[in-house]
Amino acid sequence: MSVTAQSVWNNCLEFIKDNIQPQAYKTWFEPISAVKLTDNALSIQVPSKFFYEWLEEHYVKILKVSLTKELGETAKLVYIIKMENTYGNKQPFTEKIPSSNRGALKSQDVDVPLNNKSPELRNPFVIPGIRNVKIESQLNPNYSFENFLEGDSNRLARSAGLAVAAKPGGTSFNPLLIFGGVGLGKTHLAHAIGVDIKDKYPEKTVLYISAEKFTQQYIDAVKKNNRNDFIHFYQIIDVLIIDDVQFLSGKTGTQDVFFHIFNHLHQNGKQVVLTSDKAPVDMQDIEQRLLSRFKWGLSAELQNPDFETRVSILKNKLYRDGVEMPEDIIEYVAKNIKTNVRELEGAIISLIAQSSFNKKEITIDLARIIVEKFVKNTKREVSIDYIQKVVSDYFQMDIDTLQSKTRKRHIVQARQLAMFFAKKFTKASLASIGSQIGKRDHATVLHACKTVDNLSSTDKQFRKYVEDITKKLSV
Known part of the structure; x- marks a missing residue:
């Protein structure tokens, strides 16, 4: 032979x-x-x-x-x-x-490849000086489906997550995009999917990473001339979970490399799970070709939990912590904190802590004090539209005038203040702020923020503008 x-x-x-x-x-x-x-x-x-x-x-x-x-x-x-x-x-x-x-x-x-001459190892998760053959999943085992309680507000997302975990890459939910506001459990659900897949398919390479860390790794790879190696590392992952994908907004280089990684994984039957604080249709400064791919699979929203779900979440939290609490107090907390799961659990932890430290019995009166403080100290997120309305009303002009191209000093200052407060009170990128306030670029927003800082320290009248508007936005 x-x-x-x-x-x-x-x-x-x-x-x-x-x-x-x-x-x-x-x-x-x-x-x-x-x-x-x-x-x-x-x-x-x-x-x-x-x-x-x-x-x-x-x-x-x-x-x-x-x-x-x-x-x-x-x-x-x-x-x-x-x-x-x-x-x-x-x-x-x-x-x-x-x-x-x-x-x-x-x-x-x-x-x-000509552009890859560095002899260093390319796993972005390898700590220099430590040999690490295995690709660690970066998953938190404490986040599981068992402690992610189902309710009307999350049923679709949770069910889709279970389907993906049962058959990664083999369902029509690829990618699975989980979106919703702060503290509703996006990260928890993303980890739960990964943890369940690792249990069912130990041979699969599962990786959880935040979009921010992914971006930083890509920047480092470009600096070291290791772009192809960075791409290849991500192309060998079986299940890629990227948290807070909206962080890629305005980052064209990172979006480009993620586009090619995504295509490779999808074409080879690998599973992609994404989380975002907004639906694809509301994402700003994300390339259309990437948004179109986000829509290939399923976009499932996590909404604010209803009263029954909030009660179940609190009871589950208390059970896991081995703490007993009267039913009426649990219901009081659930009725008065409606925004998200994180705040709900934070309030119950504060209540337990106050009771333990001050050796007080947990009563409705103590619950009322804690909840009032908690709700008062929880800042609501202010939208860019709302900021523009407050600033326009303050200077007695309409929003169209605020956004106009005019160079009149008082209008320019009002526009700069709107940009300054948008950066201060929202999580939007500079590019996103600029596009919503008169279709300006990120450099204009950056200049506006610096101008407001400078004038606040040198102009007494301007400083009063800042203080007045800050009070209105902080109410």
Whole structure:
């Protein structure tokens, strides 16, 4: 029987498969293909330089044993790396780098992308100086479906989450976008999906990450000229969970790279779960091509919990903490705190703490004091539209005038104040604030904020404007 590259590699794989974890085999060896066998040298093709470096770093011994078993002590291994440039140019771009010798096993001619010359390991989660083969999921096991109580306000999102966890990548809920206001359980549900998948499918690579951290990793990758390695790392994930995806707003480079990662995962049947504080239709400064992909699957909203759900949440919290509380007090708290789960649980924790520290019995009177303080100290989120209305009314002008192109000093100052307060009281990006206040760019908003700061410290009348409007917005 003739010996071919494929037959040699198949025998090597059989040996490797018996000696490493199934998940590691699937991640690092299944994507490799045998190319040719010449002069006792087996050429294998790997997806990227990241792959080649990971194999050399972590699997060189088992590769050496398996190959020498097949081809003898003079066996050589040649890596061929041809990672397609997915950003327009379909032709692979390569250069030669010197060979490295590892005893009888040698890595010779390695084709690598021209823009990837750094020898560092590319897992963005690897802490420098610590060897970490396994990709940690970053999941919090305390967030589970068991302690995510179902109600009318979250039934669709929770049911979709359970369906995704049962069959990741195999439902029409891909991506699953969970959206809703602050403190309604988006992060909890996202973790619960990941935790459940890890329990059911331990071989799957699940990764939870915030959009903010994803952005920072991408910036670091660009600085180190490791963009392709960054992309490849995310392309090997089976279930990618990105929290607060609205954070990508206005970040065109990060959106572009996420677009390509998303496409690869989706096309290969991998699951994507996203959370956002707003529905796709309300997301500003997110590219249309990305928004269209968010709508491919299911967008499920988490709403403010109704009274019955709020009571159930409080009882569950008390049960988990081993605390007993009279029914009428639980109902009082549930009736008076309606905004979100986080505030609800925060109030009950404050009530328990006050009772313990001051050695007071938990009564309706104590509950009333705590709830009043809690509600009073909870700032409601102010919208940009509301800020424009307050500023316009204060200066006795209409909103159209505030947003106009006129350069009249008092109108310019009113517009700058609106931008200043929008930055202070909302979570919107500078670009989003500018687009909503007269279709200005982010640089104009930044300039407006600096101008307001400067005038507040040098102009007594202007400082009064700031103080008056602050009071109106803080009521």
